[in-house]
Amino acid sequence: MLYLVTGGSGSGKSEYAEALVQRLRGKSGQEVSDEEKQGSGGGVWYLATMIPYGAETEKKIDRHRKMRKDKGFVTKECYLDLKGFVREEEKKGNRPSVVLLECMSNLTANEMFEEAGAGSSAFEAVKEGIEALCDFCGQVVVVTNEVCSETAKDSREMSRYKELLGSINRRMANRAVQVTEVVYGIPLSVKEPENGTRSGRKSSDIDMRMSEEMMKQEKRKGVHLIVGGAFQGKTAYAKSMYPDLRWCDGSICELDDIWEAEGVLHLEAWIFRWMRAEENKARQRKEKISCQAEEEVGRLVRRLIEANPNRVIVCTEIGYGLVPVDAFDRAYRETVGRICTVIAGKAAAVDRIVCGINTRIKEM
Known part of the structure; x- marks a missing residue:
């Protein structure tokens, strides 16, 4: 074994x-x-x-x-x-x-x-x-x-x-x-082994072999946030649960495409691009950069959820490791963490993927 x-x-x-x-x-x-x-x-x-x-x-x-x-x-x-x-x-x-x-x-x-x-x-x-x-x-x-x-x-x-x-x-x-x-x-x-007792975080009973009916029920529950490190299998897990969803890849899509998408992949990449765009706009207007401000984060999350209250959002965890030296990278890491924290607070379900295995860490 x-x-x-x-x-x-x-x-x-x-x-x-x-x-x-x-x-x-x-x-x-x-x-x-x-x-x-x-x-x-x-x-x-x-x-x-x-x-x-x-x-x-x-x-x-x-x-x-x-x-x-x-x-x-x-x-x-x-x-x-x-x-x-x-x-x-x-x-x-x-x-x-x-x-x-x-x-x-x-x-x-x-x-x-x-x-x-x-x-x-x-x-x-x-x-x-x-x-x-x-x-x-x-x-x-x-x-x-x-x-x-x-x-x-x-x-x-x-x-x-x-x-x-x-x-x-x-x-x-x-x-x-x-x-x-x-x-x-x-x-x-x-x-854990099937005959073992569970400890630590509670594991979800949902896996890659979900029935179609279970998938439909998941879609009706509200915002579903799926997080985990890079290359952990988040995208494969999300698409297996929601095979018919219209997905938007935050690393390559137009910034405005995210508002209409049913499912969002790589939210962290979209946030990086959004912050850069906001930074450039502020420089052109000679204004203070505010995309990390509490009210700005709140507005973004409200717009994400209000535009589609049943949205599925997949985001890579980036808050580990050494604190970046570059000021923008520090602000970016902090903003991703804060946005995901707010989304998780409003989400109906939050899954964390480790080594391809999901753990349901929140469920309403």
Whole structure:
């Protein structure tokens, strides 16, 4: 069985994943064996994917080693070709009871950017590696990173990396029996085994296989806000729920098109373009830029909702990461957050998408 743990940098996801491994081993009734203590092939494995590149990564690796000390982990290193690694271990007759792979963001980056990596075939290499690992070991815990919820401008390579990691995370989440997002050390349930008890946020019973009648009922409920990081599957989720909606893409549409649209994709991109347009108008008139003002945000939201009280709005979360240095980027990030907060307050339903899985965080 596959267990996926996600979260931002320094969120406590590693500690949670290690504790989860201990619980899984406890359920199997397995004690720390002499074989494990000596660092040989069986038992519980920690599969390290971070290449030690200098002092900073060495320090991080050392911290993780100290966290794992005396917990019975056998540390294995696999920077590339996870499928090949599994095949080699099978030949040696090694078979662990539980594997903790940390982390998927490093393994994906290695396959994409290392000279010996899979390059353009990185998705297939990682996908086949995870499948092989799950077939090889009965219980696999994978730690991955939330890297898609900030305003920082990406290079073409970084955007491609985020998109690929998002696709891999969604695929793993689909296969996993349990998905947990760790926020400031607090584990929030995104997906749990069918016979398990739910904890953290309540999960929605709505999924990608909604019936047509359920979709019609959703459309009648009022404004539906769908949020989540980039490349989490928000658009696919929205379109599966509302296949017949007339959609407007805020990243490319005319600014005025949004008022007539039944569904809005990339609201954050539309807000960016709207703010730039308002900024240019204010400069031409030599007026103070006011598009971040409370009354301006309120007017925009009222117009969005009054024009269509059953509108579906999809927006990418951009409020994570470092505070931008650029003043406009700071104002943009703040304005998106405030607009979404107001919309969420008035919405009949709010869904948050993580790794392709929806969590209903508000419902009237």
